[in-house]
Amino acid sequence: MKVVRSPLFYVGDKYKLMGQLVELFPKSINRFIEPFVGGGSVFLNTKANEYLVNDIDVNIINIHNTLRKFDINTLLDKLSQIIYNYGLSFSFKGITVPESFKKKYVKTYYAKYNKIAYEKLKNDYNNNQNNILYLYILLIYGFNRIIRFNASGLFNLPVGNVDFNTNVYNALKNYTEFMQINKISFKNKNYVDFLNEVEYREGDYIYLDPPYLISNSEYNKLWDIKKEYDLYDILDDLNDKGIKFGITNLVNHKGHVNEIIKTWGKKYKIFNINSNYISFNDNTIKTDSKEIFVTNYEECI
Ligand SMILES: C[S@@+](CC[C@H](N)C(=O)[O-])C[C@H]1O[C@@H](n2cnc3c(N)ncnc32)[C@H](O)[C@@H]1O
Structure with missing residues (x-):
């Protein structure tokens, strides 16, 4: 199977x-x-x-209800726009970390490279938590891909050593296709x-x-x-x-x-x-x- x-x-x-x-x-x-x-x-x-x-968990349901609205091409365009705007690495599109980072930080180069952009995105998301695609990108680039908020309701996950790669794209493609052909109702x-x-x-x-x-x-x-x-x-x-x-x-x-x-x-x-x-x-x-x-x-x- x-x-x-x-x-x-x-x-x-x-x-x-x-x-x-x-x-x-x-x-x-x-x-x-x-x-x-x-x-x-x-x-x-x-x-x-x-x-x-x-x-x-309202954040989980918000992410599902947001991702399901789009077909894969529209969703990829929207997510790419955020990734480009913030200057995060994007291995799915061949935008990877410079060699100098890879040599200097052998096992943690994604985290080191994306840290500043990730913190800026996190700050912008926390100032206006309506943009659920921002939250999704924070999840994808975040430490262990966890959704974690502090007691004041601010997203507080540090950057992870991961980025938007082929696995993420394949998962989104399968998911959006499933959503388009099936009848699904989400409750919170x-x-x-x-x-x-x-x-x-x-x-x-x-x-x-x-x-x-x-x-x-x-x-x-x-x-x-x-x-x-x-x-x-x-x-x-x-x-x-x-x-x-x-x-x-x-x-x-x-x-x-x-x-x-x-x-x-x-x-x-x-x-x-x-x-x-x-x-x-x-x-x-x-x-x-x-x-x-x-x-x-x-x-x-
Ligand atoms: C073990 S996880 C489910 C993982 C899921 N099977 C998967 O493959 O991703 C348990 C889930 O239960 C949710 N949960 C915890 N308490 C709950 C409650 N009282 N009512 C509904 N959902 C709850 C959590 O937010 C969490 O997403």
Whole structure:
């Protein structure tokens, strides 16, 4: 299966797991419902007649809703204009870092070269946060490609050692093509309200990739034990209504164990997933991370 990556390059995305997950999804999906959509790598690789997706993070949803408006050529023109105006490197167009930088800063030359332009762009974006394409470029050139704001609401990621390259272009091309031919609705709500408002019907399938209780990342700060229990109660209710779901979660990570999903999952069907925490090429590399996929249905592709 050809797996495409979301142009948000989202931390913790399911891109590398899609080959395994799609095999475990129902054979035929009418409406694919994703309450924790993040960068969107899952719905982008799932066949359905319709998509209903959601995230609590307004910036994520703003980026999706902005990128989806354009075809690839228009989008590339608009993004190129910003990159040229600020004088950032642009390896996709062959505008790379001068040799002198490459020699002087062997491993960090993109970051060193783009730093001043990136700071200027960040400053301009923070003065007027309406331009979501500015935010997208900050993400693409930013450290680890994270979307991070401080308590005062200012974007505060430092420059990264990356730029707009062929991978970014390919991801945008796949994404914009998918958006033009599919029916997708984005919501920006707490997943509880989102799931409550859906009028469920035959052929609905809910895939959930909630923040992990036992690992660290920006969005996991929003999650706690109570939320974890509440989520499983909600899934039990959906199961009682006959709605199909599948949920991924980490059960073991760096000495921590998520006993809540381990116990709850026994009511359903549990699949082990080879996650990106485990080396596919060298299974002698020791890691205690284990990811599972829990479903309330039998039928898989
Ligand atoms: C593990 S990430 C999803 C990654 C996604 N599967 C991908 O491939 O990019 C979890 C997402 O849940 C969102 N989130 C956290 N708490 C939420 C809540 N209460 N309601 C809805 N979304 C929430 C976060 O903003 C984050 O984008």
